Amino acid sequence: MERRKTVMAGWVMILLGLLALFHNFIGFFTIVALILIFAGVYKMQRNRLKKGYMLAAIGGVLLVLDNLVLFIGITLISLGVFYYRSRKIQPGGSAVFKQNFMSNYKWDEMPWTLRNASIWHVIGEMNADLSLALPEERETVFYMQGILGDVDFWIPEYYGVEVEAVVVFGQIELGRDMDVGVLNRLVWKSPNYAESEYKVKFIISYVAGDVRFQFI
Known part of the structure; x- marks a missing residue:
């Protein structure tokens, strides 16, 4: 249980750090997308793969839709x-x-x-x-x-x-x-x-x- 709390705290800190770095460029849907992606990754690390992939996929779709130019650039x-x-x-x-x-x-x-x-x-x-x-x-x-x-x-x-x-x-x-x-x-x-x-x-x-x- 203690290890889970430590891992979760680490993900929260990473997410907050990303938001602090890119707050001028991040919209509401991007924030929601990042939360879903990190939640999906956390579920995958807990061996709850199906739910993890679903959350990450939804987050990925939202991220692309809200950052289409960025997605084209990455591609x-x-x-x-x-x-x-x-x-x-x-x-x-x-x-x-x-x-x-x-x-x-x-x-x-x-x-x-x-x-x-x-x-x-x-x-x-x-x-x-x-x-x-x-x-x-x-x-x-x-x-x-x-x-x-x-x-x-x-x-x-x-x-x-x-x-x-x-x-x-x-x-x-x-x-x-x-x-x-x-x-x-x-x-x-x-x-x-x-x-x-x-x-x-x-x-x-x-x-x-x-x-x-x-x-x-």
């Missing part, structure tokens, strides 16, 4: 960072580059080709089973970036895996380990990476979303 910045980073990240000119406002990838039902790829979207969903994948190269770089995303990867043990993931609001799950809340970051490399015949590196970045890696 353009995200796209600019994507173009810059993708050219540096991808090892060669054979990579696939995709940019969409909304995308939905279902690579968990039939064989698919695993290749170097850079994918950006405002809203996106991906389900990818690497046991069904046909790798083009021994080493693959998979780069995903967006505003809102729901991403699931199922990875066989024979793959060497490296992960660099950032989710500002939401969760990152790796096997049984899960980080939920604000400013989540994961850097991880599988123990068998060096000797694996096939290697894949995931570089994933979202403003809000769920990113999950499950090993099969």
Whole structure:
């Protein structure tokens, strides 16, 4: 109980600090949106995920509606960072580059080709089973970036895996380990990476979303 009170006090102080910093630019609906988002994050950290996501989603919608210009600016910045980073990240000119406002990838039902790829979207969903994948190269770089995303990867043990993931609001799950809340970051490399015949590196970045890696 004491720990809960401490955590709640921390969130309240963060919220009050943000309001103090940006009070000249924040309207009533933005304040309500921020309260809902932080309440949602708090619920998620208490493992009440369904209610937490609902509160955060409502807060996010209000925040976008009340700050449409800001949302457009964040989207353009995200796209600019994507173009810059993708050219540096991808090892060669054979990579696939995709940019969409909304995308939905279902690579968990039939064989698919695993290749170097850079994918950006405002809203996106991906389900990818690497046991069904046909790798083009021994080493693959998979780069995903967006505003809102729901991403699931199922990875066989024979793959060497490296992960660099950032989710500002939401969760990152790796096997049984899960980080939920604000400013989540994961850097991880599988123990068998060096000797694996096939290697894949995931570089994933979202403003809000769920990113999950499950090993099969």
